Amino acid sequence: MTTIFDAPEDFAVTALAGFSSIYARNVRLVKGGVVRSTKVPKGKVAVVIGGGSGHYPAFAGYVGPGLADAAVAGDVFASPSTAAVARVCRHADQGGGVLLGFGNYAGDVLNFGVAAERLRAEGIDVRIVPVTDDVASAAADTAAKRRGIAGDLVVFKIAGAAAEAGLSLDEVERISRFANDRTVSFGVAFGGCTLPGANHPLFTVSKGEMALGLGIHGEPGISEEKIVSATELAKLLVGKLLAERPDGTKKVAPVLNGLGSTKYEELFVLWVAVEKELKAAGLEIVDPECGEFVTSLDMQGCSLSLLWLDEELETYWRAPCDAPVLRKGTIISAEPATDVISDEDGPATFAPASQASKESGKCIARLIGKVADALKQAEDELGRIDAFAGDGDHGQGMRRGSAAAQDAADVAAAAGAGAASVLAAAGDAWADRAGGTSGAIWGLLLRSWSNAFSDDDKPSDAAIVEGARLALEGVTRLGRARVGDKTLVDALVPFVDALEREFGVHKSLIAAWEIAAKAATDAADATSSLTPKLGRARPLAEKSIGHPDAGAVSLALTARVAADFLKESVDG
Amino acid sequence: MTTIFDAPEDFAVTALAGFSSIYARNVRLVKGGVVRSTKVPKGKVAVVIGGGSGHYPAFAGYVGPGLADAAVAGDVFASPSTAAVARVCRHADQGGGVLLGFGNYAGDVLNFGVAAERLRAEGIDVRIVPVTDDVASAAADTAAKRRGIAGDLVVFKIAGAAAEAGLSLDEVERISRFANDRTVSFGVAFGGCTLPGANHPLFTVSKGEMALGLGIHGEPGISEEKIVSATELAKLLVGKLLAERPDGTKKVAPVLNGLGSTKYEELFVLWVAVEKELKAAGLEIVDPECGEFVTSLDMQGCSLSLLWLDEELETYWRAPCDAPVLRKGTIISAEPATDVISDEDGPATFAPASQASKESGKCIARLIGKVADALKQAEDELGRIDAFAGDGDHGQGMRRGSAAAQDAADVAAAAGAGAASVLAAAGDAWADRAGGTSGAIWGLLLRSWSNAFSDDDKPSDAAIVEGARLALEGVTRLGRARVGDKTLVDALVPFVDALEREFGVHKSLIAAWEIAAKAATDAADATSSLTPKLGRARPLAEKSIGHPDAGAVSLALTARVAADFLKESVDG
Incomplete structure (x- = not known):
């Protein structure tokens, strides 16, 4: 006790x-x-x-x-x-x-x-x-x-x-x-x-x-x-x-x-x-x-x-x-340190960016704002789903992480950061504030995605699609989940696969993203039939059958918000 | 656990x-x-x-x-x-x-x-x-x-x-x-x-x-x-x-x-x-x-x-x-020790003794043998009585202690030790082998008693009576029990008081001892009405009412054995 x-x-x-x-x-x-x-x-x-x-x-x-x-x-x-x-x-x-x-x-x-x-x-x-x-x-x-x-x-x-x-x-x-x-x-x-x-x-x-x-x-x-x-x-x-x-x-x-x-x-x-x-x-x-x-x-x-x-x-x-x-053994000489450690994070500084990339940075910040709004609204529902297989804190973590990402993206965009820097700053803030595995995964996802962008240009549609693949690679390289483990990866893999495939066919980001978002949603729903394979959740595994994975649902939700945002941006 | x-x-x-x-x-x-x-x-x-x-x-x-x-x-x-x-x-x-x-x-x-x-x-x-x-x-x-x-x-x-x-x-x-x-x-x-x-x-x-x-x-x-x-x-x-x-x-x-x-x-x-x-x-x-x-x-x-x-x-x-x-702080120099510690107890050595005192030593050893026999027979009964107020190991401790005392007294007597040394050796062995508080008390009792004897002479009757008082003083100086605490002291005090009083009146050790042994027995019986006041036994205190204290019973038993021994010695 x-x-x-x-x-x-x-x-x-x-x-x-x-x-x-x-x-x-x-x-x-x-x-x-x-x-x-x-x-x-x-x-x-x-x-x-x-x-x-x-x-x-x-x-x-x-x-x-x-x-x-x-x-x-x-x-x-x-x-x-x-x-x-x-x-x-x-x-x-x-x-x-x-x-x-x-x-x-x-x-x-x-x-x-x-x-x-x-x-x-x-x-x-x-x-x-x-x-x-x-x-x-x-x-x-x-x-x-x-x-x-x-x-x-x-x-x-x-x-x-x-x-x-x-x-x-x-x-x-x-x-x-x-x-x-x-x-x-x-x-x-x-x-x-x-x-x-x-x-x-x-x-x-x-x-x-x-x-x-x-x-x-x-x-x-x-x-x-x-x-x-x-x-x-x-x-x-x-x-x-x-x-x-x-x-x-x-x-x-x-x-x-x-x-x-x-x-x-x-x-x-x-x-x-x-x-x-x-x-x-x-x-x-x-x-x-x-x-x-x-x-x-x-x-x-x-x-x-x-x-x-x-x-x-x-x-x-x-x-x-x-x-x-x-x-x-004999004690090593251990003279007290005299240097002063500054534990305050200084103001963030960003690499110089082109006007086009700055505009894209602002656009990314707006998208992250939409995602944060949606995750805030979904907090209770995500928590409820997570409670079947985990400790029920997924909704809270996603809300905290996305809100921090929104703040960081806004600050970066206002400071004139380019597309790559805004997305990376959002990812870092997400990981740092959300905590836990899902926070780290989302931080990694956004930061890996940002590697397809630069601060010199507006990201091309092709770069956005390439970023999705980098995000998946990043998540699977350092995370451990594979398809079938009842995690976010179950939705992310079909999303990225669909995005690449449909973009290759239609050459339209909006259309491809729409199909990919649907694939993510379907895949998230399908996790209901799986039992979790990782972590400490095994005693709860049985209880989670018939319920989808909260992480996969979050990913599908985010993909959906982004799909709508892309359409609105073109319409608007 | x-x-x-x-x-x-x-x-x-x-x-x-x-x-x-x-x-x-x-x-x-x-x-x-x-x-x-x-x-x-x-x-x-x-x-x-x-x-x-x-x-x-x-x-x-x-x-x-x-x-x-x-x-x-x-x-x-x-x-x-x-x-x-x-x-x-x-x-x-x-x-x-x-x-x-x-x-x-x-x-x-x-x-x-x-x-x-x-x-x-x-x-x-x-x-x-x-x-x-x-x-x-x-x-x-x-x-x-x-x-x-x-x-x-x-x-x-x-x-x-x-x-x-x-x-x-x-x-x-x-x-x-x-x-x-x-x-x-x-x-x-x-x-x-x-x-x-x-x-x-x-x-x-x-x-x-x-x-x-x-x-x-x-x-x-x-x-x-x-x-x-x-x-x-x-x-x-x-x-x-x-x-x-x-x-x-x-x-x-x-x-x-x-x-x-x-x-x-x-x-x-x-x-x-x-x-x-x-x-x-x-x-x-x-x-x-x-x-x-x-x-x-x-x-x-x-x-x-x-x-x-x-x-x-x-x-x-x-x-x-x-x-x-x-x-x-700074480590103190700590060079490994090089001396050899001998952890074996060497053969006991005793001060030179007079023939009269040696004979008394043998007599004391025989008495301790009788006490050990009696306590061995009483082991189960003493354990049963002790279980009402304690952990029931009193009989075992008394048996072990008195047996060790008997061995030590025999060894000392065989080695030609005088009365004081034989009794002291018996007390030390009792304390060392019995363990616990009662072992230490009995060791102290015998060793303190031995201080009234010497290795130069046969102990006089007066010295034996004086030894009883020294024993009581030793037990109450280092032990903590007082009359009424439901311990051996409840029987030891009336025993010593009666021994001194009756010896003063009759000048006969046998007669005085007989009366003192009866006083000890009565006092041990009377502990049935008391509740223990010491140690960890408080939760068991209620349970012990109506039962005498095992320590007091042991003392009375020992006094009885000694009374019979004294009579036999004179008769024999």
């Missing part, structure tokens, strides 16, 4: 503020995250990590010399926004580039991925390393699909040590990816966790049972079994991981992690048995860790992570670090 | 072993506790702390440079034995004397107190500082009766810093006591904790309610109220403590402590509100701590401790330390 809070919606932000106050020696609070409060050498690769809140000490507790330079914190169990990731990276960058580490979840892949693209566009070299250690979440031959759990600590520790050693971004990336390849975790849950403000646990485990491989946000596990003794539990955890022991591995760095309500003394009891199992397997244990490293609010359970060491990994695993929750 | 263990009875010992394996850099495992694994300067005052297990990081997690030198660990929520305390102190002593710190609980007061007396007899200067920070457990004008909770960390930190600074034992004791006088805590509980192997929580708090001032072993609180917001909770905690702010205090060191299942992010949220309240009271906050410092297995709740600082306390509060759960 999460019991202590004022407003549940402020929980994550307030917790981060409290953490930063207590650990002022280690960190400074910035918008959306924390950065080191100690001096960092110029030119050092910045290791920036993050993810949702509710997992303390992940991720802010890892910030310190020899580990991370900064951490981005989203809402409870929700990815931080693209803007937050980008902002924290800008603060952390010392000119040596940024290694962005995060657990392999759809929302994080999206927001960290889009942030990386934005930062690269600004001239900051950024590499991303999604952590994929949870062997319960996918088979070894599709390891890239695995979730990140307590292996986060392991991979980020190696990355931080490599960066602290002064290695180049190429090298830090290589070593971090190698560490991820060599890190495996397996966990069990005995009981659920409760979100701030909720009256019931997010999930439950049957009394006397343990859920094997249950995820740190309650994602389904692989089976439920009777709770066993510490000795048997150690055999189970170690056994699962030994199955993936690379040939010839002689040394291992273990992390035995408590998920929240499983206490240190229980972990120590388990450690005695784990140590025995590892030694029995002929493994030498190097600098084991046992405690809370990646929690899940007050979830009851634990996980074991193993890093299969070679000489290089051992060096970086043993290297000193000094973060709130992990300290090793 | 405590879920991970093999045999519940091995939980505490195994947890300590696991902790010591993980923190080998900091500690070495010894029988019953841990000592620093880093070099300690010769002549430094040793700070030895301890108490029951189940409170991690209290107490083993406090061991390190600038904090404690060693920690003694009892069973879950049970005081360590006198022998364990004494043994760990011997390992930790560097010739500068020992400061013994523990929370103010009956069992700890007894075991640490008796250990201190034993060590002093061995020539080690020992001072005891019971921590009494919990304002909910007694009024300010009887502050010495207060329990110790998270203020443990505060007082031990000050003690550790003062010792590290090279101060004398007198000074370390003075500063530690002063720190205790200036430390106040208040806590709330939202939910109970479950002992290893138990199916139900040790106590529960009504849903949606919080228990104010509930103790860390489930001792009754002062009231139950609706759960409030973080802001209101901060006002409540700070308000309670500000009521005891010493005049003129301008600075404060706060410790916001989680009890187990209340997570760090909740504590950070609460800290933001606590910080505001403290500042509003005009207090300057120095080095605040927020996290888990004294837990209660998986109990849900938190406490706030405040150390009212003056210049001296601020110096020691800010001083560097490096323990598993607390590190401050």
Whole structure:
């Protein structure tokens, strides 16, 4: 039970503020995250990590010399926004580039991925390393699909040590990816966790049972079994991981992690048995860790992570670090930072634009205004639809995101921005204000679309159609959904396909768009027959049959508004 | 729910072993506790702390440079034995004397107190500082009766810093006591904790309610109220403590402590509100701590401790330390220790004794054998009686303790020890093997009694009577029970009074003892009308009316056995 809070919606932000106050020696609070409060050498690769809140000490507790330079914190169990990731990276960058580490979840892949693209566009070299250690979440031959759990600590520790050693971004990336390849975790849950403000646990485990491989946000596990003794539990955890022991591995760095309500003394009891199992397997244990490293609010359970060491990994695993929750070896000199961090976003500036492109920018801003109006009106209905398969906040997110996009587009258009810049600014604002996966998806959709435009010209009809394809590519490259997953992609794919096909046939944008919008609507309706395949919604999957996907409906609605807008623009 | 263990009875010992394996850099495992694994300067005052297990990081997690030198660990929520305390102190002593710190609980007061007396007899200067920070457990004008909770960390930190600074034992004791006088805590509980192997929580708090001032072993609180917001909770905690702010205090060191299942992010949220309240009271906050410092297995709740600082306390509060759960400032040099700790108890050696005293020693050993036989036969009956007011383990404890006493007395007598040494050895063995409060009480009783004897002579009848008075004084000085509390004292007082009175009248030990044994039996029977006043048994108090106290019954039984033995000895 999460019991202590004022407003549940402020929980994550307030917790981060409290953490930063207590650990002022280690960190400074910035918008959306924390950065080191100690001096960092110029030119050092910045290791920036993050993810949702509710997992303390992940991720802010890892910030310190020899580990991370900064951490981005989203809402409870929700990815931080693209803007937050980008902002924290800008603060952390010392000119040596940024290694962005995060657990392999759809929302994080999206927001960290889009942030990386934005930062690269600004001239900051950024590499991303999604952590994929949870062997319960996918088979070894599709390891890239695995979730990140307590292996986060392991991979980020190696990355931080490599960066602290002064290695180049190429090298830090290589070593971090190698560490991820060599890190495996397996966990069990005995009981659920409760979100701030909720009256019931997010999930439950049957009394006397343990859920094997249950995820740190309650994602389904692989089976439920009777709770066993510490000795048997150690055999189970170690056994699962030994199955993936690379040939010839002689040394291992273990992390035995408590998920929240499983206490240190229980972990120590388990450690005695784990140590025995590892030694029995002929493994030498190097600098084991046992405690809370990646929690899940007050979830009851634990996980074991193993890093299969070679000489290089051992060096970086043993290297000193000094973060709130992990300290090793001799303390690295940590002089207090003296620079002033300005956390205010300055006024947006835009590239010079041609008159024609400026006019198009204004037109785009007007269209986004129409979309925002329509989504505002549809808020309750979208929320109702979403509640069948999700948490019912889709309408709210779409309203907030589109309103922010409208504001940003208006500001950009009034400042004389061209078509590409207006649409990109709208997309960024949408992602940053809407939050969640759908906000990031819409931000990505608009920003990718804007790549077909320029600030030098009025976008041609062909460019508009090309933009649709880029938008789809962007969404499917960083998002994870495919057709049939009951997401926005189910409507977006037929829309883009129809738009391209009909434009090729008729050469008329209005006619093609009209047909494409109808295709999107039909496809959105057809999602009623699907069950969602992604995320935490599985327990609700049955309930959603017979109801369309809210994201697909939103896309169809937007396509419809745009179709009408195009006709009006020609008529008007 | 405590879920991970093999045999519940091995939980505490195994947890300590696991902790010591993980923190080998900091500690070495010894029988019953841990000592620093880093070099300690010769002549430094040793700070030895301890108490029951189940409170991690209290107490083993406090061991390190600038904090404690060693920690003694009892069973879950049970005081360590006198022998364990004494043994760990011997390992930790560097010739500068020992400061013994523990929370103010009956069992700890007894075991640490008796250990201190034993060590002093061995020539080690020992001072005891019971921590009494919990304002909910007694009024300010009887502050010495207060329990110790998270203020443990505060007082031990000050003690550790003062010792590290090279101060004398007198000074370390003075500063530690002063720190205790200036430390106040208040806590709330939202939910109970479950002992290893138990199916139900040790106590529960009504849903949606919080228990104010509930103790860390489930001792009754002062009231139950609706759960409030973080802001209101901060006002409540700070308000309670500000009521005891010493005049003129301008600075404060706060410790916001989680009890187990209340997570760090909740504590950070609460800290933001606590910080505001403290500042509003005009207090300057120095080095605040927020996290888990004294837990209660998986109990849900938190406490706030405040150390009212003056210049001296601020110096020691800010001083560097490096323990598993607390590190401050620049790390103190911590070279690995190279000495070898022998954890085996060598063969007991005894002072030379006269032939007469040796014969008496053998006689005492025979008497203890008779007592052990009788208590073994009475085990089930004593357990049944105890179950009305306690946990039903009294019979088991008495059987184990008396059997150990018999063994030790036999060994001592066979080795040619005199009367005083045989009885003292029996008492020490009883305390060390029986465990719990009654074991310590019986150990104390026999050892105190032995102080009336010597190894030079056969004990006179007058010395035997005098020993009874010394035994009563020892038990009431370090134990806490008074007549009417439904404990062994209810039978011991009339026994000793009758023995002295009748011996004064008749000058015959046998006759006096016979009458005293009857008085003890009558008094034990009369405890049926009393309700227990001490310990955690309050919820069971009603249930115990109509049943005598098991401890008083044991004492009466023992007095009866001794009466028969005396008669037989004279007859035989």
